[in-house]
């Protein structure tokens with residue numbers, strides 16, 4: 001009798017375990033089908049509309065027209081159809097082998113009020129768009145996702161982001177996965193327009209943006225730089241591949257670095273970074289974030305060591321400035337590390353996050369190395385598509401969440417509260433900033 005009861009209990013336990021397994025099982029998604037987005041309006045109509053911040057109270061509106069004669073004009077106002085202001089800008093076109101791009105327009109508008117919805121139209125054509133400017137103070141919410149692509153998974157990721165209350169999207173490289181097929185850049189621009197025309201999209205370049213071919217087409221980043229103009233001039237940089245900007249009235253400073261631009265100590269990027277970090281006064285800017293493409297810390301088997309040269313060149317600058325967090329892409333998975341400096345846990349170093357899981361067509365990077373030398377520093381790693389949300393609540397605390405795409409749902413799989421190194425007294429931020437300022441003066 002006792003024996004039968006024990007067998008029944010065992011069976012019950014096995015059933016329970018199977019049921020729990022079924023409930024919590026998550027099948028890793030395969031690569032999604034590429035979605036190509038067509039354009040059926042006349043050639044003079046704006047398409048691929050997106051906006052980006054361009055200085056303290058300005059925005060840059062960018063779009064493309066099939067017609068090379070369309071006007072680079074933006075009319076805007078705070079009520080639908082009532083455009084009390086306008087601005088003109090520039091239009092360019094580029095050639096990639098036999099492909100001639102449409103006219104790429106960039107128009108800077110402002111001054112604009114913070115936290116305000118503006119309605120606008122491009123080139124005098126009655127297709128109305130609207131965007132909301134970022135807030136003047138904290139809190140601010142940043143959606144962060146890399147390696148986006150234009151697949152069914154990308155659509156899922158963007159739909160999830162669209163349901164959040166984000167103020168701005170940050171993209172650490174690998175946008176369209178056009179890979180020299182230029183019409184895919186156009187398709188990507190149309191694919192993201194419903195989101196990128198409504199909130200500022202701030203991007204930096206990945207390897208898929210390079211598109212140079214030795215001898216035949218030696219210039220890199222031609223399509224990316226033409227289409228995705230970022231505020232590099234506004235931040236004292238000489239290259240669209242690295243720049244910085246403030247948001248939430250200067251409470252947050254974001255630095256976008258170029259993994260595929262020179263980064264050694266004698267390079268323009270290094271010198272610009274040293275000067276840019278030295279200008280940040282952490283008493284008024286408690287939060288400092290950096291985005292780049294190839295991660296400096298990574299325990300995934302994919303792209304091992306590819307960010308190492310850049311880490312060796314620049315990590316001390318970021319550490320000296322007490323950067324709060326570094327977000328990277330490139331590896332198609334999610335991974336969050338503790339605060340690190342020089343391969344060791346350090347409470348005054350940045351937290352490192354890989355968020356290259358936007359939904360690209362290449363699929364996921366499934367294999368993590370359990371014995372990697374950084375494995376003990378890695379707090380959570382998973383190969384699933386998804387996106388991150390960074391809600392900077394106040395001067396001291398920010399909530400980071402990673403949202404995994406569970407089919408139609410965005411499931412919070414990781415959550416952590418970050419404490420600002422600028423607001424906490426423990427890491428000698430004032431002293432670190434003075435040292436950074438002094439060394440920038442020496443180097444420039």
Ligand SMILES: [Fe+2]
Pocket residue numbers: 173174206207208293329330331
């Ligand atoms: Fe990449």
